[in-house]
Amino acid sequence: MAPARGRRRFRPSGALAGVVPFFAYTTVFLLVPTLVVVVGAFLGPEGGFTTANLEALTEPGFLTALRQSLVLSAVTAVLGAVIGGVLAYAVSTSPIDGVLRRFLTSLCGVLAQFGGVALAFAFMATFVGSTSILGDLLTSSGIDSTAGAWLYTWDKGLMLVYLYFQIPLMLIVFLPAVEGLRPQWREATETLGGTTWTYWRRVALPILWPSFVGATLLLFTNGFSAYATARALVSQGSPLVTLKIDDALSSEVVLGQQGVAKAMALAMVVVVAVVMVVYGVVDRRASRWLQR
Amino acid sequence: MTGSPMTGLPLNGAPVKGQRAVRLRRQTWFRRVVVTVVVIAFLIPLYGMLNFTTHDPSGQVDLTTWRTLVDVNKISTDYPDLATGFVASVGLAIVTVSVMLVLLVPTMTWVRLRLPSMSRPVEFICLLPLTVPAIVLVVGLSPVYSWLTDWLVYFFGESVGESTIWLGLAYVILVLPYSYRSIDAGLRAIDVRTLSEAARSLGAGWPTVMWRVVLPNLRTAVLSASFLSVALVLGEFTIANLFSRTNLQVAMYLLGKSDAQISIAVGLVSLVFAFLVLFAMSFVGTTRGRTTRSPFRLRRNRQEST
Incomplete structure (x- = not known):
């Protein structure tokens, strides 16, 4: 028995060597950075434990940015989820290999993952200046009295631009869920005498609800961590947390800002972690009905 | 319908x-x-x-911007940042995709074959970047990178050590979740165990199994993971901007402050290009799945794919 046991003990350790490169790489480039943020938030410029960095989080400037970031992400997540959800359902009724579906999923993929700076530019080109297609129209019709300056505010302009990557992201993450609705469920509702309303109210919406909430949470974290679009649009002031972190990172005047940046990053991690825990719970419920 | x-x-x-x-x-x-x-x-x-x-400030049609953009020589002399940014982004895409494939494909195959118990930890780590905002990653990466740059400068000199290309190592982390998902889907669709046992019993070593048996069967998955990674890398702004390195997006952003028309034209081209890549990709995946169906594919996946 002894050699057999010896071999059994040997084999897993030999096989484990195969995953060492992967874990080494992710340790250096993912786990260490995360630890640097978590630990560094409590370290002073000279090293040593301090809560001074965390005190910077109670400053009104940061609290305003945090509140605005949370409001912006929440509003665009809910709006994006509703509009994107309706769009996803509309797309799910089209042929599965049709050009329409490929076109829309590709377009949404671009806007959701690739947008960033280009998206901000697109809105400037559309709304600001004399050669923009809508800027003149809005100004001359009296709707816009700011000559396009509204585009650079967090609660108007950023909200509109954020919707342009939140709605597409919703389509991408929610489409599989809507596709999971089985035609048989609808047929069963009809056979039992139910109307379209009954089907949605009593069958489809209850099944989709967990996926919908999960997707909304995902959109929230997406909006909360977005940086590129905001950076390209906002050049004065820092209305959002991500821009505050940028300020702290690039500030070379004030010493100890690195620690403050880490503390703010930690605050972001905490917010995202809370949302993701809720997401995990919701997602487990969602997968009960839908095979994905 | x-x-x-x-x-x-x-x-x-x-x-x-x-x-x-x-x-x-x-x-x-x-x-x-x-x-x-x-x-x-x-x-x-x-x-x-x-x-x-396509319009000048007075509202007349004016195609100078686009003429400039297609003139490679003029771009590289008049807008050197744009040219370096573009070259850097292409280089970054190559580095990111290569490192990602070398890291993920063997590891995930190996886990599936020999270490099923590790599949949860690997999945967890691969999906973790979805929950870590890129800007948080930057904050944490800055000591890692200053250490890395010191070593690289020490061994290879400043021009190599401070090159933008090393950002690719961080980009691998960014593309990890998306690549993981498509490669995982690819691995699910083939019976890796049977394939590798067959190859091994015919005398193939592990490198041959990977290179000549597993990889060809994962072609579609590898292709879509690579395409997606290329699109993500070409669109990356956060990390490059905060590390003060110039890639395509950073160049576009900087140019936006001085020459709006050119930068917006570049933005439009990059969006259209990314769209075409994704659109082409949506055909690659399914046509292969339909036309060439290897007998090693499991029936279960035929149902999954429709």
Whole structure:
């Protein structure tokens, strides 16, 4: 028995060597950075434990940015989820290999993952200046009295631009869920005498609800961590947390800002972690009905 | 229309069919209205870009911007940042995709074959970047990178050590979740164990198994993971900007402050290019799945894919 046991003990350790490169790489480039943020938030410029960095989080400037970031992400997540959800359902009724579906999923993929700076530019080109297609129209019709300056505010302009990557992201993450609705469920509702309303109210919406909430949470974290679009649009002031972190990172005047940046990053991690825990719970419920 | 499975077997005749026909017609109209409205809304800013780059400030049609953009020599002399940014982004895409494939494909295959117990930890780590905002990653990466740069400068000199290309190592982390998902889907679709046991019993070593058996069967998955990674890398701004390195997006952003027309034109081109890549990719995946079906594929996946 002894050699057999010896071999059994040997084999897993030999096989484990195969995953060492992967874990080494992710340790250096993912786990260490995360630890640097978590630990560094409590370290002073000279090293040593301090809560001074965390005190910077109670400053009104940061609290305003945090509140605005949370409001912006929440509003665009809910709006994006509703509009994107309706769009996803509309797309799910089209042929599965049709050009329409490929076109829309590709377009949404671009806007959701690739947008960033280009998206901000697109809105400037559309709304600001004399050669923009809508800027003149809005100004001359009296709707816009700011000559396009509204585009650079967090609660108007950023909200509109954020919707342009939140709605597409919703389509991408929610489409599989809507596709999971089985035609048989609808047929069963009809056979039992139910109307379209009954089907949605009593069958489809209850099944989709967990996926919908999960997707909304995902959109929230997406909006909360977005940086590129905001950076390209906002050049004065820092209305959002991500821009505050940028300020702290690039500030070379004030010493100890690195620690403050880490503390703010930690605050972001905490917010995202809370949302993701809720997401995990919701997602487990969602997968009960839908095979994905 | 997805109505086909429903209308396939009308169980009790005309009334149900009529009701269904009405519903399907309503569905079609609903789809047309919603899709049209949303697509128009999506395309307005893109049209705004096109309009802005094809008109001079007085509103006359003026194609100088686009003429400049297609003139490679003029771009590299007049807008050196744009040229370096573009070259850097292409290099970054190559580095990111290569490192990602070398890291993920063997590891995931190995885990599937020999270490099923490690599949949860590997999945957890691969999906973790979804929950870590890129800007947080930057904050944490800055000591790692200053350490890395010190070593690289020490060994290879400043020009190599401070090159933008090393950002690719961090980009691998960014593309990890998306690549993991497509490679995982690819691995699910083939019976890796049978394939590798067959190859091994015919005398192949592990490198041969990986290179000549597993990899060819994962072609589609590897291709889509690579395409997606390329699109993500070409669109990356956060990390490069905060590390003060110039890639395509950073160059575009910097240029936006001085020459709006050119930068907006570049933005439009990059969006259209990314769209074409993703659109082409949507055909690659399915046509292969349909036409060449290896006998090693499991039947279960045929149902999954439809």
